[in-house]
Amino acid sequence: MQPDLLSDAVALRLLDHLHTRSPLVHCLTNDVVTTFTANVLLALNASPAMVVDPDEAAQFSAVADALLINLGTLTHPQREAMRAAIHSARQHATPWTLDPVAVGALSLRTDFAHEIVALSPAAIRGNASEIRALAGESTGGRGVDTTDSVHDALNAAVALARQSGAVVAVTGEVDYITDGTHTLAVSGGDALMTRVVGTGCALSAVVAACCALPGDRLENVAGACWIMKRAGSQAMSSATGPGSFASAFLDALYGLHREVAA
Amino acid sequence: MQPDLLSDAVALRLLDHLHTRSPLVHCLTNDVVTTFTANVLLALNASPAMVVDPDEAAQFSAVADALLINLGTLTHPQREAMRAAIHSARQHATPWTLDPVAVGALSLRTDFAHEIVALSPAAIRGNASEIRALAGESTGGRGVDTTDSVHDALNAAVALARQSGAVVAVTGEVDYITDGTHTLAVSGGDALMTRVVGTGCALSAVVAACCALPGDRLENVAGACWIMKRAGSQAMSSATGPGSFASAFLDALYGLHREVAA
Amino acid sequence: MQPDLLSDAVALRLLDHLHTRSPLVHCLTNDVVTTFTANVLLALNASPAMVVDPDEAAQFSAVADALLINLGTLTHPQREAMRAAIHSARQHATPWTLDPVAVGALSLRTDFAHEIVALSPAAIRGNASEIRALAGESTGGRGVDTTDSVHDALNAAVALARQSGAVVAVTGEVDYITDGTHTLAVSGGDALMTRVVGTGCALSAVVAACCALPGDRLENVAGACWIMKRAGSQAMSSATGPGSFASAFLDALYGLHREVAA
Numbered sequence: 001m002q003p004d005l006l007s008d009a010v011a012l013r014l015l016d017h018l019h020t021r022s023p024l025v026h027c028l029t030n031d032v033v034t035t036f037t038a039n040v041l042l043a044l045n046a047s048p049a050m051v052v053d054p055d056e057a058a059q060f061s062a063v064a065d066a067l068l069i070n071l072g073t074l075t076h077p078q079r080e081a082m083r084a085a086i087h088s089a090r091q092h093a094t095p096w097t098l099d100p101v102a103v104g105a106l107s108l109r110t111d112f113a114h115e116i117v118a119l120s121p122a123a124i125r126g127n128a129s130e131i132r133a134l135a136g137e138s139t140g141g142r143g144v145d146t147t148d149s150v151h152d153a154l155n156a157a158v159a160l161a162r163q164s165g166a167v168v169a170v171t172g173e174v175d176y177i178t179d180g181t182h183t184l185a186v187s188g189g190d191a192l193m194t195r196v197v198g199t200g201c202a203l204s205a206v207v208a209a210c211c212a213l214p215g216d217r218l219e220n221v222a223g224a225c226w227i228m229k230r231a232g233s234q235a236m237s238s239a240t241g242p243g244s245f246a247s248a249f250l251d252a253l254y255g256l257h258r259e260v261a262a
Numbered sequence: 263m264q265p266d267l268l269s270d271a272v273a274l275r276l277l278d279h280l281h282t283r284s285p286l287v288h289c290l291t292n293d294v295v296t297t298f299t300a301n302v303l304l305a306l307n308a309s310p311a312m313v314v315d316p317d318e319a320a321q322f323s324a325v326a327d328a329l330l331i332n333l334g335t336l337t338h339p340q341r342e343a344m345r346a347a348i349h350s351a352r353q354h355a356t357p358w359t360l361d362p363v364a365v366g367a368l369s370l371r372t373d374f375a376h377e378i379v380a381l382s383p384a385a386i387r388g389n390a391s392e393i394r395a396l397a398g399e400s401t402g403g404r405g406v407d408t409t410d411s412v413h414d415a416l417n418a419a420v421a422l423a424r425q426s427g428a429v430v431a432v433t434g435e436v437d438y439i440t441d442g443t444h445t446l447a448v449s450g451g452d453a454l455m456t457r458v459v460g461t462g463c464a465l466s467a468v469v470a471a472c473c474a475l476p477g478d479r480l481e482n483v484a485g486a487c488w489i490m491k492r493a494g495s496q497a498m499s500s501a502t503g504p505g506s507f508a509s510a511f512l513d514a515l516y517g518l519h520r521e522v523a524a
Numbered sequence: 525m526q527p528d529l530l531s532d533a534v535a536l537r538l539l540d541h542l543h544t545r546s547p548l549v550h551c552l553t554n555d556v557v558t559t560f561t562a563n564v565l566l567a568l569n570a571s572p573a574m575v576v577d578p579d580e581a582a583q584f585s586a587v588a589d590a591l592l593i594n595l596g597t598l599t600h601p602q603r604e605a606m607r608a609a610i611h612s613a614r615q616h617a618t619p620w621t622l623d624p625v626a627v628g629a630l631s632l633r634t635d636f637a638h639e640i641v642a643l644s645p646a647a648i649r650g651n652a653s654e655i656r657a658l659a660g661e662s663t664g665g666r667g668v669d670t671t672d673s674v675h676d677a678l679n680a681a682v683a684l685a686r687q688s689g690a691v692v693a694v695t696g697e698v699d700y701i702t703d704g705t706h707t708l709a710v711s712g713g714d715a716l717m718t719r720v721v722g723t724g725c726a727l728s729a730v731v732a733a734c735c736a737l738p739g740d741r742l743e744n745v746a747g748a749c750w751i752m753k754r755a756g757s758q759a760m761s762s763a764t765g766p767g768s769f770a771s772a773f774l775d776a777l778y779g780l781h782r783e784v785a786a
Contacts (some may be wrong), residue, residue: 004460031293034293034294035294035459035460036296038294038456038459039458039459039504039505039508040459040505042457042459043457043503043504043505044374045457048459049364050292050293050294050334050335051335051364051368052293052335052336052337053336053337053338053370055369055370056336056368056369056370056371059367059368059369060367060368063487077337094414116407185271246505247505247506247508247509248505248506249505250388250503250504250505250508251502251503251505251506252503253503254503254504254505255502256502
């Protein structure tokens with residue numbers, strides 16, 4: 001399968017929609033990346049909110065525009081909140097996105113990911129090891145890092161998209177985004193992004209936000225990947241290390257709409 | 263009611279006190295803003311500490327100079343720690359400040375906020391929707407954002423101050439601070455502050471710190487608002503987006519005492 | 525006891541090992557510093573992971589290269605995860621490091637620290653008050669700050685090292701690192717580091733990472749202190765306050781290997 005490249009016109013349309021609609025994204029995510037995830041969404045004019053009590057999470061997913069489920073620091077209580085939020089999201093036709101952090105290597109999250117992948121996620125975003133594990137392949141992932149190549153995981157992504165009905169993004173040096181029939185590829189970014197915690201998790205939050213926008217879902221998810229890679233490439237031009245990169249990356253996201261529109 | 267403007271002399275006195283007394287602020291706050299809240303307090307030479315176990319929270323509020331209760335990611339276990347900390351604070355005459363994040367829209371926090379607002383908070387800091395909801399008005403708040411204007415919430419703030427005995431700050435483009443009889447106004451800052459997560463929550467922590475300082479409480483709470491707006495305005499002069507703004511904002515807070523004193 | 529200074533050659537060897545081995549550090553740490561801790565480890569090419577469920581924490585400590593236990597926001601559920609992770613680490617000969625945040629002042633963490641210090645930590649890193657309290661001396665610590673001088677705590681550090689078998693680092697303006705027989709001293713850094721939350725906690729994570737590397741453990745722990753102080757001194761040359769310092773500090777850590785090797 002030869003993936004197509006995403007056109008800049010699609011990405012510009014997405015940035016327009018993010019700025020005019022400011023989707024409210026309910027993030028049930030891991031403890032390490034909450035701040036960065038919120039700041040990434042705010043930089044794109046989306047509205048993040050983290051509501052974590054099970055009853056409140058269900059209330060909130062009913063009014064939010066999108067829901068993100070990230071398994072990075074899963075606990076038993078958080079699992080209850082996630083179940084409640086997903087069920088409420090489905091009742092209210094709120095699209096939800098799964099980030100299966102470190103699935104495959106650890107049992108609680110792996111079992112839970114297999115449980116909820118059956119609940120019609122709109123999108124799934126992970127690295128090669130995570131996507132292969134979620135598709136049922138055995139993998140060599142070690143914790144949150146991936147030891148698999150993105151391209152080798154493309155078949156798993158296609159299979160997972162067909163099983164789950166979700167748009168699946170397997171991301172790394174090149175991102176592949178597939179609905180099981182068509183596949184898009186997005187390249188760019190910089191290796192320095194892997195030295196800043198939360199860039200992948202924040203991408204999943206942007207994927208969740210873009211699933212709430214009008215247009216083709218496959219293109220929207222690919223557009224989320226494009227936005228993050230473009231901002232990463234821009235941030236590199238002024239960064240001297242991961243500290244200045246993180247700051248420049250948020251600035252680049254914030255200015256991207258104006259820059260792409262120009 | 264025509265609010266008075268806060269004088270720079272009052273703000274300078276507060277900055278002096280923050281630097282010489284370094285108040286120890288016990289923060290029971292939400293998961294998304296812990297780091298930024300601690301860094302804001304540290305930049306002002308205050309001492310933040312987050313002690314979250316119910317027994318330890320009660321021990322710690324007995325020795326801290328101030329307590330902050332922020333409901334942003336409230337859970338049932340956190341509610342127990344907050345109750346314990348508030349009761350200990352009251353026994354030891356430690357002033358406590360309430361940030362009623364998203365109260366009105368969600369049930370657990372709304373019920374809990376109504377319960378604890380009866381426990382004599384020294385100050386309450388929220389946006390227009392939150393203050394109106396806590397005062398018993400119905401509101402249009404959507405999650406953590408506000409859809410109400412600050413000025414329209416001033417009557418609710420006055421009523422809430424009279425009911426609770428707290429100094430109430432309703433903040434936005436202009437901040438209004440009232441004890442139910444007198445009202446102060448603070449303007450300044452920059453819209454970019456709304457694109458950085460935690461600026462409002464960190465303001466509440468500075469309010470808590472200033473409630474531990476000598477002087478008039480109404481002026482002290484208004485002074486906390488003044489400090490954050492002044493640093494925000496300064497940070498704008500060097501920022502190119504929310505990433506560089508957050509960094510410049512902490513630098514501005516750190517240098518504010520010397521700059522205002524000069 | 526006259527401590528020796530750590531040689532730059534030892535620090536360079538450590539930086540080499542961090543870059544080639546990229547140790548996987550399982551961090552059970554406090555809520556306030558997770559992001560900064562992860563970013564500090566990533567800047568040094570180590571691999572952080574926070575796995576917090578008790579069952580998963582035990583699984584993960586079996587495959588990680590090192591484990592960090594930081595008591596800053598200890599709760600009863602987190603205590604269970606920590607116990608499970610420590611026992612798994614010991615079964616798999618994974619070295620574990622203790623950061624006894626605010627031990628002495630608060631009961632849950634003090635009791636727990638005394639319990640686990642008997643479980644053969646590889647290293648212990650704390651400020652003067654914390655090390656004195658853990659060694660059984662009464663102290664004047666107020667929360668997470670220390671009111672004791674580092675040098676006065678050196679006897680306590682030596683005693684604690686002999687009791688526990690751990691390398692003990694008591695850190696402040698000068699860091700002392702002792703195995704109970706030999707003591708090393710590391711100076712440098714900048715007072716601005718105390719105005720950025722998590723610099724001490726992140727040092728403990730680097731200590732944990734260095735305990736997984738080949739070489740003498742006493743030198744490795746001292747090398748971790750050296751790395752952080754050197755990066756702090758470098759960051760000061762470009763920082764104008766704690767915001768820009770935090771960013772420059774991560775950049776300095778990232779560039780340190782190349783700079784020291786040159």
